Amino acid sequence: KNEVxxxxxxxxxxxxxxxxxxxxxxxxxxxxxWLQQHPGGGIVSLFMLSSGKKKHGRLIATINIQxxxxxxxxTASHPRxxxxxxxxxRSLRADGLTFGKGTHLIIQP
Amino acid sequence: NAGVTQTPKFQVLKTGQSMTLQCxxxxxxxxxSWYRQDPGMGLRLIHYSVGAGITDQGEVPNGYNxxxxxxxxxxxxxxSAAPSQTSVYFCASKxxxxxxxxxxxxxxxxxxxx
Numbered sequence: 001k002n003e004v005x006x007x008x009x010x011x012x013x014x015x016x017x018x019x020x021x022x023x024x025x026x027x028x029x030x031x032x033x034w035l036q037q038h039p040g041g042g043i044v045s046l047f048m049l050s051s052g053k054k055k056h057g058r059l060i061a062t063i064n065i066q067x068x069x070x071x072x073x074x075t076a077s078h079p080r081x082x083x084x085x086x087x088x089x090r091s092l093r094a095d096g097l098t099f100g101k102g103t104h105l106i107i108q109p
Numbered sequence: 110n111a112g113v114t115q116t117p118k119f120q121v122l123k124t125g126q127s128m129t130l131q132c133x134x135x136x137x138x139x140x141x142s143w144y145r146q147d148p149g150m151g152l153r154l155i156h157y158s159v160g161a162g163i164t165d166q167g168e169v170p171n172g173y174n175x176x177x178x179x180x181x182x183x184x185x186x187x188x189s190a191a192p193s194q195t196s197v198y199f200c201a202s203k204x205x206x207x208x209x210x211x212x213x214x215x216x217x218x219x220x221x222x223x
Contacts, residue, residue: 004151031210043199043214086151090210095159096142096167097212099151 003027006087006100014108019074021103023087026068030090033097034061034072037084046072046085077107111135115200115215122190122222130185130218132200138213140203141183142167143175145196146217152199158183190222 154167
């Protein structure tokens with residue numbers, strides 16, 4: 001079983017819809033990251049969370065440490081949000097990141 | 110700042126050849142790492158370094174060597190390339206400031222081993 005599971009694997013939505021991507025993990029962590037990988041391949045860090053909630057523009061990330069679960073929300077989605085969204089965790093026992101397989105999001109105009 | 114740079118962008122090797130993937134960052138980050146990304150799998154950690162002169166193995170280190178002689182550079186060496194090493198390789202660095210940690214990724218190197 002992967003330490004980091006994301007759902008859904010693929011998501012297609014219409015412009016303007018509210019998007020939720022979920023991440024569950026099975027190990028104790030010190031931090032959780034949300035990353036965005038553009039169609040061209042570049043990877044950008046969106047959030048690092050260790051508790052609570054963070055907001056940046058139309059993106060909101062939440063984490064529930066007790067339930068070992070995090071969500072990434074996109075409000076008023078736009079075609080430029082189309083990308084692969086990746087959840088990654090830094091476990092308590094190691095310094096490197098363990099990644100989920102990513103959620104491929106397509107926003108149609 | 111250029112951020113994290115990687116060269117080359119694309120490389121084709123024959124089985125058994127050696128090569129070095131270059132990675133450099135100009136942000137004075139202590140921590141640097143190498144990942145590989147394969148279809149249907151998440152990124153996987155190959156090697157990482159917490160500072161000049163210090164390296165350690167990640168999840169999939171076999172077939173790869175690294176060194177960290179300066180803070181800026183963290184090259185990844187393939188001594189004898191194998192088709193199983195066909196992948197996209199990402200170098201990353203990070204800073205830790207007052208509990209905030211931001212990962213910076215290079216643009217990636219696409220490697221094809223024939």
